Amino acid sequence: MSTTTSHTANIRYTNIYFLGIGGIGMSALARYFKAMGKMVAGYDKTKTDLTQTLDDLDIEIHYTDSVANIPKNYFNHHNTLVVYTPALPKDSRELAYFKNNGFDVLKRSEVLGLITKNTFSLAVAGTHGKTTTTSILGHLLRFCEVKLTAFLGGISENYNSNLILNGDEVSVIEADEFDRSFLTLSPDIACITSMDADHLDIYGSKEALHESFNDFAKRLKPEGVFFVKNGLPIDGLTYGVEDNSDYTAQNVTIKQGSYHFDLKTPQETYAGFTFSLPGRHNLSNATVALAMALKQGCNPEDLKKALADFKGVQRRFSYQIKTDDLVYIDDYAHHPEEINAVHQAVREMYPDTSVTVVFQPHLFSRTKDFGQEFADSLSKFDDILLLDIYPAREMPIEGVDSNWLLEMIINPNKKVINKSDLVEEIKATKNKVILSLGAGDIGEQVKQIKKGLLNEN
Missing domain, CATH: 3.40.1190.10 (Mur-like, catalytic domain)
Structure with a gap:
């Protein structure tokens, strides 16, 4: 980089601590501050490929929401900025500690506003x-x-x-x-x-x-x-x-x-x-x-x-397998309109070819709000496999689950499955084109699906 003055003039802190550091937007900020020479650490509830890339940059991350796990260098409120994602649970112990002890605590978007x-x-x-x-x-x-x-x-x-x-x-x-x-x-x-x-x-x-x-x-x-x-x-x-x-x-x-x-x-x-x-x-x-x-x-x-020269974005119509006999595409689509867009794309590229979709609904509230729309968009595929709803920040809503959604899908080739049976259930459909869709942890299953479909150990 040429200089860092214009970007960091509004960020005077030497330490930046992230709550929800493994989120896609949060991890970009963590990378940025690390590149700017700041001390960076954080918490997330789950280890993922994203947190591993941060770990490779010597960014310290822990996975239990506990004040005792915060690195000691980050307890000085004069030189530590705390950045959190709104997706963080309201009862976060670490967030409560920082808010109650005089730290500057900002949402990710507020920090982006300062930087830019x-x-x-x-x-x-x-x-x-x-x-x-x-x-x-x-x-x-x-x-x-x-x-x-x-x-x-x-x-x-x-x-x-x-x-x-x-x-x-x-x-x-x-x-x-x-x-x-x-x-x-x-x-x-x-x-x-x-x-x-x-x-x-x-x-x-x-x-x-x-x-x-x-x-x-x-x-x-x-x-x-x-x-x-x-x-x-x-x-x-x-x-x-x-x-x-x-x-x-x-x-x-x-x-x-x-x-x-x-x-x-x-x-x-x-x-x-x-x-x-x-x-x-x-x-x-x-x-x-x-x-x-x-x-x-x-x-x-x-x-x-x-x-x-643009090669695309991971989990945005990302080809995992592309042969004459088998195509496997992974996408982040988690809204009915996004599923419709993926359907349009796959039918345009592979007309007259049967397609299996594996979908993990994201959030109980979104599934409830758009249940019929999800059912309509999923019904367009040839075979539909549903995983359980990924809750993210939410508690369950009574009566709203993947079986409830399955009932609304008019295509008879439909099934709710377990993650442990993913590859076998996909193979059983015998379709040439496979899609995995969703914004939850289905992205963590892509490598397993790919290996299974290619019959690799």
């Missing part, structure tokens, strides 16, 4: 598409040699990281609507990819969620540029795929599993783009990332090379 305050920032908001769009945008700007730091909500295949460090003049960030976190940001360029109802446990209604996105739009700096997906009930420069948007991908064709298209802008049309991530939703994400990069000043010819 003195930079030119590009923010990506939306109930779906944030991570892919942010990752494409970060990659485009990095390829164009912009001096940037990008905080990603997923692991970029190009960088094998959720953090892109190439300077401190520009910030690229996911603007997360959960817990209204994105209202701590003040971007120069921003977009909204989608506004489907979600997080109703936080917002209560779709109208309240929309109001929050409107509030986010008002956070834009006075001379800022704002993009919205065509059709959303909010003002801005529009983008889309083969429509009448201000910025649109047109003349779209598919060759050898990749999209080829031209980008029409209000000024002119740039021909000859290639993009290898399947699904019209991903092509839409690429379109707005290109629009934002153009506004940032990137050269269109450089953007063509950069987009063709």
Whole structure:
């Protein structure tokens, strides 16, 4: 990095302690502060591949919520900043200790706001598409040699990281609507990819969620540029795929599993783009990332090379096996609209091929709020295997479980299964294309599924 002044001017602490350090957004911040020369440690309830990558960076992590486990260097409230995720349980012992003993305790989004305050920032908001769009945008700007730091909500295949460090003049960030976190940001360029109802446990209604996105739009700096997906009930420069948007991908064709298209802008049309991530939703994400990069000043010819070089994001239509006889794809989809988007992509790429979906519902409240929508989207696949609901931060809701969801699925080829039987149940469907979907710990099962399907020991 060139310098660290503009990024860290608002962070005076030598020690940064994370509660929920294994979260995808939290771990990106932990990596960032470690790179800035800070002392970093934290707690998470579960060991994962993400916590292992932090451990490899000599970041100290423990897995029991106990004040006794906090490293002694972090007990001085004058030089320790505590960062926590809103997904942390309300009865967290460590969080209570820090709050009751004079420590500065900030949400992840508030820290992002401080870090990016003195930079030119590009923010990506939306109930779906944030991570892919942010990752494409970060990659485009990095390829164009912009001096940037990008905080990603997923692991970029190009960088094998959720953090892109190439300077401190520009910030690229996911603007997360959960817990209204994105209202701590003040971007120069921003977009909204989608506004489907979600997080109703936080917002209560779709109208309240929309109001929050409107509030986010008002956070834009006075001379800022704002993009919205065509059709959303909010003002801005529009983008889309083969429509009448201000910025649109047109003349779209598919060759050898990749999209080829031209980008029409209000000024002119740039021909000859290639993009290898399947699904019209991903092509839409690429379109707005290109629009934002153009506004940032990137050269269109450089953007063509950069987009063709984009390898994707882990758990976003990620190919685990891709042979003539067997295809296994893993995806983070955990909302009915995301499942619909994955279904569209897989049918476009593999027409007339039977597909098995393994789905782990995420949150009791989301499953309850969208039970019928989940059932409708899952029914479109040829065989449906359901795991138990991943509770995350929630307690069970009486009457809401995977068997309840299974009853609503109209496709007769359906079953609730145990994790221990995953591979055998998948094989029993005898389908060529396999999907694993969900935002819980199903991601930790991917290696096991892959090995099982390939008959490896």
